[in-house]
Amino acid sequence: MDEEDSLIRDPRILLLIAGIIVSIILIYPHPTDGGISTSLNYGLELEGGSWLQLELQGAIVEIDSxxxxxxxxxxxxxxxxxxxxxxxxxxxxxxxxxxxxxxxxxxxxxxxxxxxxxxxxxxxxxxxxxTEEGIVRTYLQNKLDSEVKILRVENGTAYEIRTNTSESEIKQVLTPINGRLITYTRGVSEETRDDTKEILDAKLNAIGLKDIPIRTVGEDYILIDLAGVDIATAMRMAATPGKFEIRIQIEGNETAHVLYGDQIEHVGIPQQDEHNVWGVPFRLTQAGAEELREAALRYNATTNPSAHHLMMYLDKKEVFSGPIAPSLAENIEKTPVKHLEARTGMDEEGHQEAKELQSHLRAGALPVNVKVIGSGQVPATLGARFKEQLGVAGIITLIAVALIVYRRYKHREIIIPMLLTTTGEVVMILGFAAAINWQLDLASITAIIAVIGTVIDHLIIITDEVLHQEKGELPTEKIFKDRIRKAFTIIFAAAATTIAAMIPLGYMGFGALRGFAIVTIVGVLIGILIARPAYGAIIKHTITQN
Known part of the structure; x- marks a missing residue:
């Protein structure tokens, strides 16, 4: 009885038990009308849903003018x-x-x-x-009716045109000013691609879709998997902006509606003024400018502008608030003003706030035009069938492993701890996935099944090293420690090799490849840090008792 108590009180065993309990809590299996549900998130292949492949349309040019x-x-x-x-x-x-x-x-x-x-x-x-660069950018914006961004390149300055523009169109625009097109590259910059991805990510998460995989391929393509979403809804969510509203402060916390986001016809790129204050320029439609002037006059904002803030809301959440500038109030009193600028502050903090406000002003609209060049749908019934088949595959794997181990050792005192340790490790991997809202796809489940094989390999190494097969006598404490140390040297070397092989795949790969690599790395780390030490304690106890 004392030996049993000492095993249960062993820190390695307690850590394994705690890991399994916490993982079960995170997985949260609970009965529902349709059976048993969990907090695990499944990917497109297992849940059913839609996928979209988007091409970012734009061009990067270098010109001489x-x-x-x-x-x-x-x-x-x-x-x-x-x-x-x-x-x-x-x-x-x-x-x-x-x-x-x-x-x-x-x-x-x-x-x-x-x-x-x-x-x-x-x-x-x-x-x-x-500036000279600003003049060229504004000229391109005026003639192409598109947002243009200045880029720093190795040879000097390039201009990113954020719409689908052909080489011949650029040359036609440059002809009246005797300009020359030096280079033309179809596509967008890495920063624009990342901005587009962030906006899509924020939009989809804002409407309650957790952990939507949005992957970038090169600099011109984005892949989106929307598990549990039909293709029509997927198209609408990826392209429809949110509801943006500008309100004016009347008195205290009381505000009044001025205009909606559809009255904003252009949003510029964040820029600094002569005092290094960051701001986001934007242009209203003629109707929007008239509505702003009418509201400012109605609530006396032109006579006391500092007491009347313009407040901006995206989907009813305040994203900006600032007083009306005296010069703007003076101009509004005379005539409707279409060109406005929201100032966010100085330094890097002001720059970041300006970038966020730029996204809000667009009301979730993307910085560049996108074209859906691929789409598809996985029926929910097919996803359910995949889950069922993977579950069966996992069970068959455990049974096959149990039979092989039994044939080798022929002792249930060894087989049962092996299977329990393996099952506990799988539970902890699933608990980790639930904790970080990771979407389990086919590749991730395949990695878990592969980890089962790695687990058994490591446990066999420990068992063979610990068993004293030469004379059949009980190993001494010194011999036991030496053999455990030798077994773990082999296991750590094998684990390091596996992790080293998976890190490039996880960093450079995308989609299924990255999921496979991450699950494999997590499984190996859980094994060598928690499961293997616990099994070492269990096998020592088993040998001394039998």
Missing amino acids: NPATIIEYEYASCLNDSDLRVTEVKTNSIRFVTSKEVTEREIEDLRYGAASLLVEDGRTTVAIST
């Missing part, structure tokens, strides 16, 4: 002034002279930057705060 020529071409056309000339180009500004009467608003409507005017002798000198 003269910013002064762009400004002359744009404003000569806008102001109908063929004599307009650029007089000065600096790092952060550009100046031109026109004989036409203009206002700052007219100059800024083309979105090249903040303008200041100086009128002398019937001619107007216009100064625009901008």
Whole structure:
């Protein structure tokens, strides 16, 4: 009885038992109308559902152009002034002279930057705060009606056009300004791809779909598995934006509706002003600008702008709040304003908040156009059949292992601890999957079945090393420790080899390959840290008792 108590009190055994109990709690098996349910998440193959393959549409170009020529071409056309000339180009500004009467608003409507005017002798000198790269980006945005992002590349500067644009279209746009297309690459940057993935991930998780696998392939493709979702719903969820609303503060916590997200026709890229404050520029429709002006006048926001915040909500959750700038209030009082900018602050924190706000302003819309180039559906009945077949395969595996082990040792005192340890290890792997909301797919279940074979291999090594087969006598404590140490040396070496082989597969692979690698690594770690030491204690107790 004392030996039994000492075994149960052994820390290795207690750790194994605790691991199994915690795992069962995490798995949470419970009866339902349809049988037994758990908290385990199953992948597309086992649950049924839909998959989508999306192509990110865009182009990355390098061009050779003269910013002064762009400004002359744009404003000569806008102001109908063929004599307009650029007089000065600096790092952060550009100046031109026109004989036409203009206002700052007219100059800024083309979105090249903040303008200041100086009128002398019937001619107007216009100064625009901008950069050479900013001029090229704005020109491409105006002509292609697309968001354009500046990229730093090895040879200088490239421009990412976030819509499906052909090489011939780019050349056609550059012809009036005597520009030259240096390179053209179809696709998007890695950062844009990751931003698209994050937006999709946030959208799907926000509506209660946990652990939706969204995988990137190269820089132009995204794969999405939506277990338990039909193909029509999958299409709608991946492409439909959320509900965005702007409200105005009336008094205290009281707010009033101003406009919805469908009145925002363009959202720019986060940028810094001359004071290094980050902000997100966006443009309202004419109707949206009129609604904003009407609300500001109705609630006296133009006379006391600091007391009236504009508040933004995505799906009824506040994502931004800031006072109306005095200059904006002054302009709104005169005329509807379409071009706005939400300021988020300075430094890296302000930059991150600006990126988040940019996503919110888009109301979940993706930064680039996407094209569904592949889709499919796995019926729920087929997924249920796969689960059933895998369950049967697991049971057959355990039975086959039991028969082989019995033929080798012919002692149930050895076979039962082996099977219990193996089963406990499988339970702990499933508990880990439940704890991190990992979706179990075919590859993950296959890895678990493969781990069973690895478990038995390791347990046989321990058993053979511990058994004293030369004379049939009981091994001494010193001999037992030496043999256990030798067995674990072999096991740790084998485990290290397996983990080393799986790490590249888990890091570089995707989808099924990554799932297989992760489950294998987790199974090996649980085995060498918890299950193998516990089995060593059990086999020692078994030999001394028999």
